[in-house]
Amino acid sequence: MADEGIRRDEPGEVHKQFQNEQASAKTSTLMNVLGYEPHIRQARIEAYKASDRHYTAKARGRLTWITTGSKAEGLTSLLESDTDKLIVTESVICLEDGVDSSSVPVEKTIFRSCSRISYSGHCRLLLETCGTTIPRIVYNALCDDGFGRGLLSSDLYVNQWLNVKQREGIVHHERAGPSTPRTTHYLKSDIVHTLHFYCPSILTRWAARHRYWPSPDVVREVVSLGAFVSPVGVKGSEYEHVEWRMCFNSGENVLINNLNDTQVKLYVLLKMVKKDVLKPQKKEVTSFTVKNIVLWIAENNPHSLFHERSLFHWLHEGLYALRVAIDTKELPYYMIPERNLMAACALDHEQKRSWIATIDEMMTEGPRIILRLPKIRQAIIAHPEPLRWYSGRRIELEMLQLIAMNRVALGMDRETDVIMQAISRRRLEILREIKMRMIMEGSRVNDLWNVLSRMFM
Template sequence: MTLLGYGEEIRRIRAGKYMEFDMPSQASTCRVNTITAGSNAEWLTSFHESDHDWLFVPRSVLCVEVGVDINTIPDDIHVYRMDTRVYPGHCMMVLERSASASFTFINYALCSDEKWNIVLSSDLFLDEMSNLTSEGGVPLERAGPALSRAGGTGINIDGVWVVRCHCPVILQRWAQRPRLWPPQDVVDKVVSLGSVVTTVGFKGSINRYLEWRICFNMGEVELVNTLNIAQAKVFVILKMILKEVLKPQNKEITSYVLKNVILWQAESNTPITFQERKLIHWFIDALETPRNAISSAQLPYYMIPERNLIAACGLQDE
C-alpha cells in the first residue's frame, strides 16, 4: 500500500499541493470560494488518479438554523432559515432576508411552497448554476448534484454548488455524543468548519425539488485526515473492492457509504488498536458493516445518525 502511494509521507505532500489550488479563490475579490473535495482533499489520490471534485460556495448566500440571530449577519448576504421538518439530514430553505444587492441567479431559483413561504428551490438553483458554469470543458451527463465536465487532460471535473450553512445545534449534538475517537481538539475543529447544504432532496419526498441535503464536507475531510495510516489504508482497500469487485449497478453502496463505515469504526474503537500489522483484521471488520447494511437496508449517517444513508435506494434481494 505504501509503494502504491498510500503511505503517510506522500499524503502529507499531497495535502500542501491541493491547498495551493484553493488559495486563489479565498481572495476577498472572489464572489465564489472553490474548495477541493473528495479523495483529493483527503490526500488519498494523486492528481491524475481520479476525477477532481470541487465545491463552489457563493459568499452571498447563507442558510441558518432556527434560533440563530440574523442581525449579526452582514446586509449583503441573502439569509434563509432552515426548515428541518422533512426527512432527517435534509431541510427546506425559507427566505428570511434578501440581500441589499440583488443577484439574478438567486431570484430565478425562488418559488413558493404549499404554505406560500418563499423558498429557494434546490432544482431551480442547480439549473441556474448549470447555466452559469456552461463554459469550459465538455459537459457530461448530470450525476446527482454534480455538474461534470470532461477536462482536456482526460480527467473529469465534478463541480458541486453548495450554500453555506450555520447549524450549531446539529453540530453540538454530534460533538457531545460519547466516543473513543477523534480527540477533542479535532471535534472542536470539525464544529468550527461548519456545514453546507447541497442540491439533493430526499428520494422518497414529493417535495424533493425544494429540499436540500445537509452536508459536512470540510469537517469530514478533517476527520479522514485524522485517521492513522492503518485506518486510511483500510479505507482505500474498501474503495478498491467496491470499484473492482462489487461494482454496484444501482449505486446502493458508494465510496461515501464506505467513508461512513470507516468513521463509525474509528469512533467505536481505541485508536491504538489500529495497527498496520492488524490491517486485514480491521478490513474484514469494516467489510461486515456494508454487508449488514445491505441486508437490513440501514446505515446511519455519521454526522446525523437519524438519516439512513441507503434509504430509498431501491435495493433488491439480489
C-alpha cells in the same frame, strides 16, 4: 443503532489476539509503495488546498472553492478519479431554525431551514431576508411555497448553474444529481454549488458524543468549519425538487486526514472492495458509504488497536459492518445518525443476497482476500525491484503535475515561467526513461502522452 453507530454485538470482540499480523504488515508496506504512504498523501492534500486558495482568491470574495472526496483525502492520483469540488456562494447564508439572525451582515441574503417535514439530514429553505444584492442565480431559483413565501428550489438552482457560460476550454456534461460535471482540457471535475449552513445544535450534538476518536482539538476544528447545504433532495420524496441536503465536507476532510495510517489503509481497501468486487451499477454502495463505516469504527474503538499488524483484523470488521448495512439497509450517517444512508439505495433482493454471499466468502479468506483486488494483486505479482522503480517514477511525475497545476491556477504561462519549463524538462526525461524500459521489456510504445496518462490512471 443511530446513537451508537457501528458496533460489534459481541462484547470485547476487538480485544481478541490479532491474527494474520505478518500479512497485515506486508500489505501495509506494499500499499506504501503504491502511493498510500503518509507523506505522499499529505503532499496531495496540500496541493489541492493550495489550488482551492488560488481559485478562491480569483473569485474576490464571491465564491469559495473546496476540494472534497478522494483528492482532498490524498488517496488518488491526478487522473485516477474525477475531482470533486464544492463551490460556495458567499453572499448567502442558511440558518438552522431558532438561530438568531441579527448578527448576520446586512449584505447577505438569509434563508431559514425548515426540516420538520423533511427526511433527516434534509431541509427546505425559506427566504427570510434579501441582502443588499441577491445573486441572480439565487433569485431565479426562487419559487412560491404556497403561502406567499419565497422557497429556494434545489432543482432550479442546479439548472441555473448549468446555464452559466463557461470560459474557453471547459466542456459541461449532463447533470448528475446536485453535480454539474465538466472537463477542463483532460481533467474531469464534479462541481456541486452549495450554500453555507449555520447549524449549531446539530454540530453540538455530534461533538457531545462519547468517543475514542477524534481528539477534542479535532472535534473543535470540525465544529468550527460548519456545514453546507447541497441542492439535492431525497429520491422519491414529494418535495425532492425543493429539498436540500445537509453536508459537512470540510469537517469530513479534517476527519479523514486525522485517521492514522492503518485506518486510512482500511478505508482504501474497503473502497477497492466496493469498486472491484461488488461493482455497484446504480450507486447502491458508494465510497461515501465506506467512509462512514470507517469513521464509525474509528470512533468506537481505542486508537491504540489500529496499527500495521492489525490491518486484516480491521478489514474483517469493516466487511462485517458493510455486510450488516447491506443486509439491513441501515447505515447511520456519521454526522447526523438519524439519517440512514441506505434508505434510498436501489438494492434489490437478488443483488443483496449475492453481495452478502460474496462478503461472507471474503471474510473467511483471511489475507487471500487481497488477491481479489486488481491493484494489490498486480503489485504482489510484480517483482519488487521493477515495482519500486515504476512507483517511484509515477509518484515523481504526479508531484510535478500537481506543482504545474498550481502554477497554472496562479496564472503562470507554460512557455515563459521558469518553474513550468523545469517541470516540462524533468517530466520529459522521466517519460523517455519509462518508454525505454518498456521497450527493453518487450512493449511497443510510441506516444509519450499515452504513457503519461496511463501512469496517472
